[in-house]
Amino acid sequence: SEREYRIFQWGLVPSWAKEPAIGNRMINARSETAAEKPSFRAAFKRRRCLIIADGFYEWKKAAKKGDKKQPYYIQMADRSLFGMAGLWEVWESGDGSYLESCTILTTEPNELMKPIHNRMPVIVNSQDYDLWLDSTVQKADALQPLLRSFSADEMQAYQVSMAVNNPRHESVACVEPMTV
DSSP: OOOOOOOOEESOOOTTOSSGGGGGGOSEEETTTTTTSTTTHHHHHHOEEEEEESOEEEEEOOSSTTSOOEEEEEEETTOOOEEEEEEEEEEEOTTSOEEEEEEEEEEOOOTTTTTTOSOEEOEEOGGGHHHHHOTTOOOHHHHGGGSSOOOGGGEEEEEBOGGGGSTTOOSGGGTSBOOO
């Protein structure tokens, strides 16, 4: 009943999984089917979360074969924090240790995202946080209206350096607009 800030491993590992490596393939879940899919169904019912961010990256496919994908940084136009719809799970290993993991729900792209990618994270409107996080609400029908594309008018996107393709690069340079 109380909210708390937690750090989860990205890539949902269902409680019934034999190995945690399955999470490598479950970094995203389609919002249209998450309530029905065995990997996400239990978490959708009882373990929803908000993944707080100030932006996210997406890669636009190259126009010509052989060209590299171009990374973009997407954020709110006012640069404020936002919450992406997420699901979380606890997986217990054979030695009794626990792994807490999560996934981000995705939806159809808005007008800003369409030229960049065919999916986007579900960004939950702040007035809907309480409903999304209410674990007593377990019917998908009550939650499905929240799982829509966020208003493109409230967002911005710009090209960033290829430096984001290397996980060793953790600096402000990764979110600075590229000069074209």
